[in-house]
Amino acid sequence: MKKMALFAALVLTLVSCGNKSTKKLLPSVSGKAGEILVVMDKTPWEGEPGNAVRELLACDCPYLATREPLYSLVNVVPSNFVNLFQVHRNLVIYEIDPQVQQEGVQYLNDIWARPQCVVKVSATTDERAVEITKENGEVISEAIEQAERNRVIANTRLYEEASIFPQVAEVIGGSPHFPSGYKLKKKTTDFVWVGDEKLYVYQDVFVYKYPAKGDESDFTLENIIANRNRVLQQNVPGMLDNTYMTTGEFIPPTLRFVKYKNFNFAQVRGYWEVYNDFMGGPFVSHSFYSPDGKEIVVAEAFVYAPRYDKRQYLRQVESLLYSFEWKGTGE
Helix, strand or coil: CHHHHCCCCEEHHHHCCCCCCCCCCCCECECCCCEEEEECCHHHHCCHHHHHHHHHHCCECCCCCCCCECCEEEEECHHHCCHHHHCECEEEEEEECCCCCCCEEEEEECCCCECCEEEEEEECCHHHHHHHHHHCHHHHHHHHHHHHHHHHHHHHHHCECCCHHHHHHHHHCEECCCECCCEEEEECCCEEEEEEEECCEEEEEEEEEEECCCCHHHHCHHHHHHHHHHHHHHHCECCCCCCEEEECCCCCCEEEEEEECCEEEEEEEEEEEECCCCCEEEEEEEEEECCCCCEEEEEEEEEECCCCCCHHHHHHHHHHHCCCEECCCCC
C-alpha cells in the first residue's frame, strides 16, 4: 500500500474517547444524538471562549441543502453541573482558572455514564482557553464524532440484520454491518446496494469495487469521482428515462486521507444528484485497497430526506462505513 503510506492520516482510534479505566456500574447516557453539553461559566460562554466552541462544534454541517449545525450545543454553568447533567452522552468541560496547574486537553470516557465521551479543556485564562480550543480543534471534533459513530455501531451489532454481511462479502470480500431494517436492494458481480427506506427518508449504502492501477492516481479525487460516476450511471437509475445518480458539481467534493484502526482510506464528501432530474443530497465514501491490492473497494453512504433535516440521518448511515470488516478476519 505504497500510496497509503504517504497519507497524512488522522488516527481516530487514539482519540475515540478511549480511557481504559476499570469498568464500573454506570447508568446509560442521556441526551439526544448529535448533542453536546458544554460546561462553562456564563461570562466566557458569552465571550471569546464560547465563540471558539461554537465555531468549532456548531459550524455548518457540510454538503447539506439547508443550514444545520454540526452539533447542537447546550451550555451549563459549573455550579449547575450536577447528576442530571453529568450523565449526558457528550461533555466538553472547561476549567478556566489562574490556579490551573497543567493546561491542555484530556480525552476520557465513561466517567459518569456509559457510553460517554468527556473532553476536558484546562486553561489559566480566557485567552488561553481560546488558543487551546483552536490548537486542538480537529482532534476534539473527531473524538466526539467517533464517539457518536461508536454508539451507532454498537447498536448495529446488537440489532444486526445478519443476512446482509455474507451477501455483500460474497461480492466484495468484506462488508459493513447493517442494523435491522436495512435490506439488500441490488447485487451484481462488483456492486451491492443496501438501503433502509422509510417514508420520505432514504439511508442507503453502496459497496463496489473496480481494478486498481497500482500507482498514485488510484486515490486522487479525479479518479475516485470518475469511477463513482461510471459505476453509479450503470447501477443507480433514476425514476425517469435517461436519469441516473451522479456527483454534483455546483458544490465540489472534497478529499481527505484517514487512518482508522487497521484501515487507511480516502474519504470523499460531496453532493449527489440525479442527472436530468431534481433529486439530490449528501454522500460520503471510503475508498481503499483490497487485501491483495489489485482492486479499489468503495463503501459509500448517502441520504435522501427532502422533508427533514439531514444531519443525523447522514451521521447514522455514515457510521456504518466504519464497521467494515473483511470476511473471516474481524477487521
